[in-house]
Amino acid sequence: DAGITQSPRHKVTETGTPVTLRCHQTENHRYMYWYRQDPGHGLRLIHYSYGVKDTDKGEVSDGYSVSRSKTEDFLLTLESATSSQTSVYFCAISDGTVTSTDTQYFGPGTRLTVL
Amino acid sequence: AQSVTQLDSHVSVSEGTPVLLRCNYSSSYSPSLFWYVQHPNKGLQLLLKYTSAATLVKGINGFEAEFNKSQTSFHLRKPSVHISDTAEYFCAVSPGGSQGNLIFGKGTKLSVKP
Numbered sequence: 001d002a003g004i005t006q007s008p009r010h011k012v013t014e015t016g017t018p019v020t021l022r023c024h025q026t027e028n029h030r031y032m033y034w035y036r037q038d039p040g041h042g043l044r045l046i047h048y049s050y051g052v053k054d055t056d057k058g059e060v061s062d063g064y065s066v067s068r069s070k071t072e073d074f075l076l077t078l079e080s081a082t083s084s085q086t087s088v089y090f091c092a093i094s095d096g097t098v099t100s101t102d103t104q105y106f107g108p109g110t111r112l113t114v115l
Numbered sequence: 116a117q118s119v120t121q122l123d124s125h126v127s128v129s130e131g132t133p134v135l136l137r138c139n140y141s142s143s144y145s146p147s148l149f150w151y152v153q154h155p156n157k158g159l160q161l162l163l164k165y166t167s168a169a170t171l172v173k174g175i176n177g178f179e180a181e182f183n184k185s186q187t188s189f190h191l192r193k194p195s196v197h198i199s200d201t202a203e204y205f206c207a208v209s210p211g212g213s214q215g216n217l218i219f220g221k222g223t224k225l226s227v228k229p
Contacts, residue, residue, distance in 0.1 A: 042119075043205070043217075104217055106151075107158055109157075
């Protein structure tokens with residue numbers, strides 16, 4: 001398995017509170033991604049990073065921000081959590097230059113519940 | 116725009132029988148295509164990928180998929196399934212370009228009965 005860890009693995013929080021999810025990799029891969037998984041929707045890209053301090057938005061970025069100050073860490077922040085952000089969040093990494101042949105490797109996921 | 120359609124949301128088969136999980140895609144580029152498997156409460160594991168080499172791609176655990184350009188399909192199959200194949204399967208396409216993210220289908224839940 002690729003060396004990807006996510007923390008926390010489970011979190012329950014209340015509407016309006018800030019939440020930060022962490023993805024940590026030991027593979028020294030350049031590219032990192034945050035997806036959310038919801039029943040009937042598959043996985044949808046939130047944000048991605050193509051290097052330290054280089055990030056961009058994905059399909060469902062509203063309400064989320066990210067930061068990458070080190071190659072190995074990619075943080076996802078919900079500034080003010082809402083119930084619609086209840087989901088399972090997956091981090092992924094890919095190696096080398098980004099081409100259409102790059103394979104993404106996924107972390108174990110974080111289950112977030114917003115009450 | 117790229118998209119992926121998985122034609123069956125649920126498939127149920129008996130152990131030892133063959134299974135076909137269907138995936139159609141649309142892509143403006145020569146696509147790279149992937150199948151991932153997700154066991155309950157686990158992350159996604161890569162089964163196989165197509166990257167414009169041979170049209171028949173062999174993956175792990177006896178799975179294989181065939182790329183069909185004319186039908187824009189990338190169906191996954193296994194000749195004889197096992198109970199442990201019970202999981203959700205996701206087809207994905209890479210749109211290429213500078214973004215590098217994957218576009219996923221909505222998943223097919225495979226149940227293998229004893």
